[in-house]
Amino acid sequence: MNDNSHDIEPSIDVNTGYAYPSLKxxxxxxxxxxxxxxxxxxGYGSSTLCQDQSLQAGxxxxxxxDRKTCNNRPYTEQDDFIPxxxxxxxxxxxxxxxxxxxxxxxxxxxxxxxGGSFQLTNHxxxxxxxxxxxxxxxxxxxxxHRLGIDTTQTQPIHEWVGYRPWRPTVRVExxxxxHIPIIHNYGHGGSGWTVYIGAVNEAVNLAMKxxxxx
Amino acid sequence: xxxxxxxxxxxxxSTYPPLHTSTCxxxxxxxxxxxxxxxVRVSGVWAMETLxxxxxxxxxxxxxxxxxxxxxxxxxxxxxxxxxxxxxxxGQLSLQELYSQHNLLRLPHEQEVSDAGYTHxxxxxxxxxxxxxxxxxxxxxQIILLYGSExxxxxxxxxxxxxxxxxxSVVIHS
Numbered sequence: 599m600n601d602n603s604h605d606i607e608p609s610i611d612v613n614t615g616y617a618y619p620s621l622k623x624x625x626x627x628x629x630x631x632x633x634x635x636x637x638x639x640x641g642y643g644s645s646t647l648c649q650d651q652s653l654q655a656g657x658x659x660x661x662x663x664d665r666k667t668c669n670n671r672p673y674t675e676q677d678d679f680i681p682x683x684x685x686x687x688x689x690x691x692x693x694x695x696x697x698x699x700x701x702x703x704x705x706x707x708x709x710x711x712x713g714g715s716f717q718l719t720n721h722x723x724x725x726x727x728x729x730x731x732x733x734x735x736x737x738x739x740x741x742x743h744r745l746g747i748d749t750t751q752t753q754p755i756h757e758w759v760g761y762r763p764w765r766p767t768v769r770v771e772x773x774x775x776x777h778i779p780i781i782h783n784y785g786h787g788g789s790g791w792t793v794y795i796g797a798v799n800e801a802v803n804l805a806m807k808x809x810x811x812x
Numbered sequence: 813x814x815x816x817x818x819x820x821x822x823x824x825x826s827t828y829p830p831l832h833t834s835t836c837x838x839x840x841x842x843x844x845x846x847x848x849x850x851x852v853r854v855s856g857v858w859a860m861e862t863l864x865x866x867x868x869x870x871x872x873x874x875x876x877x878x879x880x881x882x883x884x885x886x887x888x889x890x891x892x893x894x895x896x897x898x899x900x901x902x903g904q905l906s907l908q909e910l911y912s913q914h915n916l917l918r919l920p921h922e923q924e925v926s927d928a929g930y931t932h933x934x935x936x937x938x939x940x941x942x943x944x945x946x947x948x949x950x951x952x953x954q955i956i957l958l959y960g961s962e963x964x965x966x967x968x969x970x971x972x973x974x975x976x977x978x979x980x981s982v983v984i985h986s
Contacts, residue, residue, distance in 0.1 A: 612829040686880040714841075744920060756839075760840055764848060766850060792859050792863075
């Protein structure tokens with residue numbers, strides 16, 4: 599415990615509106631609060647925060663369809679709509695896809711998500727890359743058609759561009775600073791929900807070791 | 813949340829709330845499958861721990877097990893380790909086997925798939941996480957662990973009000 603630890607209370611504020619410009623600022627704030635260590639889970643934000651040149655943004659694009667009202671393509675010219683259990687389909691091979699322009703559909707909650715892409719970039723804030731381009735939209739609609747959606751009868755309800763925090767290796771490690779150790783936990787690429795429990799367990803174990811509790 | 817479970821007091825700070833529209837989870841598929849991450853830990857122990865957790869601890873309102881196909885142009889000889897988890901029910905099928913065994917699923921047109929040259933499929937049943945719901949549940953759980961009650965404010969208010977976030981930080985103390 600630091601000397602000023604009596605001044606702070608455990609708390610949650612997930613709407614500060616403030617982004618730390620550097621690790622130094624984050625460490626200073628945590629030190630003022632009397633924190634013993636910092637867990638850094640800032641995802642792609644760590645490219646700025648940590649000046650991590652190996653962290654890149656893996657741009658992904660998607661169309662969302664309403665899962666309840668989305669029409670299936672008929673199987674033959676004579677068939678009507680055939681209700682059947684939804685399935686996720688994923689393709690990375692030619693001719694429908696490539697490794698960086700996958701063709702996929704994923705049922706998630708009340709939506710069907712059709713993708714996709716994986717374009718590594720460091721320029722996430724330029725006007726073009728944060729919006730879906732017309733050629734990209736056409737490709738996604740073609741993917742939707744190939745994967746069973748009747749795109750003549752059904753329109754997407756939402757389009758999406760996002761950035762996966764990609765790194766050659768995930769950064770789950772301790773960085774010792776003058777004041778407070780930082781436990782980094784970022785760079786999970788397109789596998790965030792696939793590994794989040796395993797990665798956080800390792801990060802917490804590192805945190806416990808860093809303060810001699812494990 | 814894992815820290816709170818271990819009785820470590822937590823100060824959590826984030827620029828914007830987890831249900832903010834700029835978080836990846838609002839738009840992404842959240843299909844449990846190692847993807848676009850070259851770290852060996854991802855397709856190994858981390859993925860297995862997370863799969864086990866999802867299948868045993870998460871309510872069906874937040875995850876759904878979805879039959880999943882990876883269409884291939886040949887049979888795969890190099891199958892990744894994560895496929896061996898028994899609850900995934902992983903198998904490799906020819907196109908004929910796929911369409912004869914799973915004809916009740918909403919599959920793409922067999923002739924079009926065949927004409928495109930896809931001859932085989934990985935078939936397995938992973939969880940798909942309803943990511944927006946799950947984020948809210950995670951935050952609510954942290955609040956309950958920290959304050960001992962349900963949150964009394966509306967997260968949807970924040971979604972409508974704020975934009976743009978690349979920053980989420982957790983600052984903790986002991």
